[in-house]
């Protein structure tokens with residue numbers, strides 16, 4: 192009987208259906224979730240909560256004027272993806288196209304990032320979350336011209352990480368790693384190693400813009416992405432035990 196119910200309920204992926212049956216059975220004094228060891232709610236609810244918390248954080252940022260970048264930006268680029276992702280990708284700052292569209296990594300570098308994600312079975316809308324250290328575009332894309340913006344904007348990225356609580360963070364380029372690990376190292380020195388950021392596995396790799404300028408480095412970036420794929424598979428297996 193247990194397996195009959197298991198196969199029956201596992202085919203229902205419509206939350207309303209499940210809630211309807213759940214409430215009906217609970218009214219009869221029978222909590223089928225406990226009986227079948229199903230944990231539908233605990234998997235879905237945190238996602239809803241995370242989405243709401245991110246929306247609240249976005250509201251808190253508002254029409255930000257905490258640094259001078261508001262004078263030249265078009266849109267604040269908050270982040271994109273699934274708030275329940277096991278992995279976050281963090282870049283530097285929006286470029287021209289990101290500034291116009293309000294979404295991170297939608298220009299040339301973004302298209303390369305999408306391809307790299309796809310190569311390990313990931314997609315920006317489904318199973319990753321992408322954000323930047325800075326939420327507003329620096330003039331001429333030069334983050335070096337606005338060093339005072341990083342300490343003002345970083346707390347919002349840290350909050351995004353706290354809300355999403357990914358298992359893995361992949362930093363795209365030195366700006367993101369250095370901001371998180373409070374250091375000042377070149378990406379060529381730090382990539383290839385795995386770091387810890389508050390219990391989260393941090394993998395630094397080259398920024399896609401760097402890869403566009405130095406295609407020879409794609410081989411090493413591919414090594415990093417293969418590592419990510421292995422770690423994600425391991426996490427998935429652990430969760431399914």
Ligand code: URA
Nearest residue numbers: 282283284285295296
């Ligand atoms: N480069 C970044 O670091 N972030 C973007 O969103 C786009 C380009």
